[in-house]
Amino acid sequence: MAKSSADDEELRRACEAAIEGTKQKIVMSIRVAKGRGMWGKSGKLGRNMAKPRVLALSTKAKGQRTKAFLRVLKYSTGGVLEPAKLYKLKHLSKVEVITNDPSGCTFTLGFDNLRGKSVAPPQWTMRNIDDRNRLLLCILNICKDVLGRLPKVVGIDVVEMALWAKENNPTVTTQRNQQDGPVAATVTESDLKVTVERELVSQAEEEDMEALLGTYVMGIGEAEAFSERLKRELLALEAANVHAILESEPMVDEVLQGLEAATNCVDDMDEWLSIFNVKLRHMREDIESIETRNNKLEMQSVNNKSLIEELDRLLERLRVPSEYAACLTGGSFDEARMLQNVEACEWLTGALRGLEVPNLDPIYANMRAVREKRAELEKLKTTFVRRASEFLRNYFASLVDFMISDKSYFSQRGQLKRPDHADLRYKCRTYARLLQHLKSLDKKCLGTLRKAYCSSLNLLLRREAREFANELRASTKASRNPSVWLEGSSGSGHGGHSDTSPVSDAYAKMLTIFIPLLVDESSFFAHFMCFEVPTLVSPGGVPNGNRSDDDTNDDDLGIMDIDENDSKADKNSADLATLNEALQELLNGIQEDFYAVVDWAYKIDPLRCISMHGITERYLSGQKADAAGFVRLLLGDLESRISMQFGRFVDEACHQIERNERNVRQMGVLSYIPRFATLATRMEQYIQGQSRDLVDQAYTKFVSIMFVTLEKIAQTDPKYADIFLLENYAAFQNSLYDLANVVPTLAKFYHQASEAYEQACTRHISMIIYYQFERLFQFARKIEDLMYTITPEEIPFQLGLSKMDLRKMLKSSLSGVDKSIAAMYKKLQKNLTSEELLPSLWDKCKKEFLDKYDSFAQLVAKVYPNETIPSVAEMRDLLASM
Template structure:
């Protein structure tokens, strides 16, 4: 076995010399040991990693006397360039808190010394490696013994057993050969290693105690002749002691009996006490249960009391809200419906409608709706507050019945007033001859004043509808009947004056009954045609306006018809908005039927005056009927087309459009109906198609520009809807086929722009790199491009990694972006297929460029990209 460095006296002297050269006070080196210092991690082979090379060091345990105290240190010494030991680090042993054997070292020769006064605990402490376990145990035992002797305790030991260390110390205490000088010369003396360290160990037995022990042993030795005699003597003394013990026990028998008797009495008392404690425990348990039950009931009562108080407060507030204000009660029960009182009447109607709505179960607060359930849950006790709450609940029911009665009374009074008001208003206009055409003076019908007076009661009609819809039908009939009398009177007087002012001369002769000059016939024809044209121009817009006004005024949920140009200044349909929002289109076939029935009653008989004018013209000149037919076709066509264009252009003023604009499906329905009823007027219909579709496309472009971010989405959805709705008609109508193809081209362009935008958003770096290559190829050869700034192979690989890493996530994001703002879900599959095809084409072009510039680089092929797209 190799000699331990702890026995190297030359090493110890070198350590003392190195320490003495740096320190003023002399220190005694108790033990010095060569070690290897490292901070690395032990690998599987049991060797330190190469990046943590071990460094040779010497660990020295030193002591220093300072007065009566002894201090111990652990010093680290390193070799200088000349091979001389010099101090590198010193640790005070009083701060040693842990000794840990490194578990990763299979040899067990590596350990750590942890000190609690190190400033930087984040840096791992150095690891010290000995040549073998004996050196490690010898060094650590020296440290532990010194800590125990000097500081009265040992640090925490991790990774080794103290008992095994003690056994090792016992087995490995070797004799030490020393030379003792005598007069005959030096002789060798065997001294235990433990004896050699007596200078640093505390004496176990003092000098005085040692002398007493020797004197005692001397006494026994002097009384003993030999070992056998001493043994016999000891046996006799033992027998004597045992006999004395037995005798003492016998003498204390009475005492033992008394003790046993006392123990028995105490046992009986303990059993009685245990029985009593059991009884008390049962009673306490029952008492605890009673207390818990009382507390639970008290908590429920407190909760009930608080709830009752809150409930009563809420009911009081509700009853306060249900009190009818005196001014409203007067208006609802017996107030006047004159124009000056309508503001007050409308306010009373609003309050009554709101009060009735708030009393409905769906609008009540849950505290009122669940009142009965709350009573059942607390049925074990009915407090006075709960009884009061039930009384107040009954009052709420009474108030509801009172409101219903009040509603019926008000609706009856209002309906009766309006049924009388409409005929009286019309009678007033009928009695005023200035409202009608007179001889020599054509009077254009003017209903502005009548509509103004009717609009005063528009909101009243809306409230009547909300309160009791069944009362509207009699009012509608009364209005239609009265207004029909006025319009027929106006049309009759107007037609009569037209005929009177357009009579032919007496010299004129009917057609085919005699000779007549051409000029005379033409004059008669032109005169009758002008009269007929004026009749249509005046009364058709009037009838349309009156129909639209009636639909809104009498609370039909229809959109307003566009007023004609000639009637704009007279009286456009300007009914006040009903409470609750704007009018909605009719969605009930029954209500549509009622509206048509009412309009038939409103306009019934008007046609007779038109027939009378036609008959008069026919009697003057049968040829005039031809001109009248053309006038009718042109007027209806122009009015229809202008109205349709007006309705389309209205959407330009709307906010950002989402999805398909309404006029596209409506146009398809209109075109289908026109083709169904067309009878030889192909040119007029095609002209109407041209004008309407042109306005539709122009308006659509303007609508799309409202939100630049969604321009292409709006266009492609609407052009697709146009193609879908007119597919069948475009196959048979050439004019519609032309616009069908125009919409198809616009759809493809919008799709291409939107798809390219989606692709560039998610693969921007990839195609920007390709665009930069294309720009550079104009001025240089492909071999020179990799040497340009930002175009090297390293840059290309970085770009490729950032663009194609996580490809499945990027493609899914591209699909979600395409799906995000599309409202027509049926377009998404075709858009996605087109997007994949466009992306593959662009990617193939990108690969062709890359193969010229970076031929040796590995890139995902087009087929691999196609498979990836197909799998997602």
């Protein structure tokens, strides 16, 4: 017999590879052919043609249970097995062998979960009867052991299957690796894990069948004859049973009579039960109606109780205590009564808030009692706000009037008095909490209160600043310095300037006293008048030692805990704009006294603007708080006014420089050049802080005007222009040499003057050299011009450039060369007013002459190689001896 595909290990491994990852184990795999009912039917060949498939039985352990599956695998285009269908054996209900197939190798498997499918189930055809029996036997064993039941088997005898199983119990040889080596052992297939462990027919059933067969002495050649005999006996037994039933007819009649009587009793009982059911239904409806009425009454009782409690709470909320009503409508605002006023305000605020919708149930909002009580509270609020606002306006004015009437409070002749607002702020703090509550009651009332406070305090601050500034100027001892610094006509000079430092010290004292005061007033006003702005910081440029202990805590009003919901940290841009407008009204006008000090200092010494500018910048850099906006504006205006005054001084000085241009004849060094050095030296002494830019801009303007004026004066007499320029540029360098080493702006102009000096020297020296040796260097220039167009050998044949012309020119120019050089020295010395410049100019002149003569000697050697002229070395020695 050919080997079955169920024993093909390669096929089993291919199936295991196809289902890898599913955690299932292959029990059996066998090759089959799949068809669609081709036996006894006509159809298309391609559709009914059998297709090769592999059926595999697999199991999967899940806890203590085992699941069984039937897998259909097909061959892919590459000949590799891949899963096609998956059936669960628990749904297997029928195994039918097709009778149309004479070989008996075709069967179908019916699954109860596929009965609704319109497609006929596939037919599986095996290679032979053994393969069919082996597969079906394995399926039945798995169903019996794993599922505990057997499917319906049609077209095959179970007894025949059992006999076949007994005769064809396959054996499998396994290898066990022991210490002594591999040993072959023969086991049955039922012993392996790949099959079920028990046979289709048990041992007891098999013994019963053998006993039954032993009762027959006739010889049975085959199972089919035995099956026919059993069928005949079964028919005989059924006929005997029918005969016995017909003989017992009287007994059946008695049973039927008893059943009829019982039926009548049951009918009577059913009628009684229907009557009782109707009565019970009516009783149940009555009970439900009674329970509904009781529930409604109970709910009404609970609701009435809750309503009474809610009304009691509402009435308590609507009640106005008599002591608070009296305080709000007619109480006094004296300091002793402020605690009662604050308590009344707190109650009124809470009462108004309690009648608002978020805190009061919306259903109560439109009740008549609530609306009337809200109107009454609004009337109380209006009355109290009006009374408190009127009192505070009068109180602020009376405080300031009292302080202004006391002359000893301000600076007097011979005594500078620092403003002290500690007592004023102490009295104001008494009403700080009242202002907080007025804000929570009516924000609009704060506008008039802020205006009243600003207008009253503005009078006091302006009076303090005016008296302080007047006494500050009167007590400062400083002689006046003239503002004419660069006037060319003033020949006496300005070397003896007096010390004007008290002027800038006075300005610094004005800022030291009043800038912290104004910042503190701004901060106090912002907090006292309930502006929602960040806390102010002290100006960075003010030493802490200049502030008294009383002023360090002026901003702490002790009112931060009144309204917890009013966040002071949130910056409100609209509130900040309103605050800056109020500060403008509070401090406006005080800048005039600062301007007066600046103008006074400018008249005494214009250069003190530099010191004042640096002091102002230092204070301005320390103002960072938003609520001190007016103080920053004041400092910015002061800085602009100081810059304007200093610019005015610079413009006047520049005008003095330009006036030198009007003189008809200028000789020597102009007077404003050394005067500018003196001015720059003193300006550097006055620089403080960040005033460098101001001074550098003045330097730029001064020097630019000086150089422009110098060039214009030089153009009035071109003959002596270069001498005039080189002397003045040299004087500029000499006077600013030390300052240029430390001041970058002056260093830039120093290098600019140095370049102009060199250019003027070059032009003047060239003019002197050409004046004495004109024919010599004109002859050299002609040769240079021709060398661009013709060769050097052709030049001696040109008109005026022959060797004879060369000899004549040399005789006329170099016959008395020592006298000509002496004449150059005298001409250089003749118009020079600065004798100290003569040695350096004469050295430059000799060097320039030697360079030009060297070029001439090279031209002669190239064009007239056979002619002899005095050598360059002879000329150098001659010049050295002069």
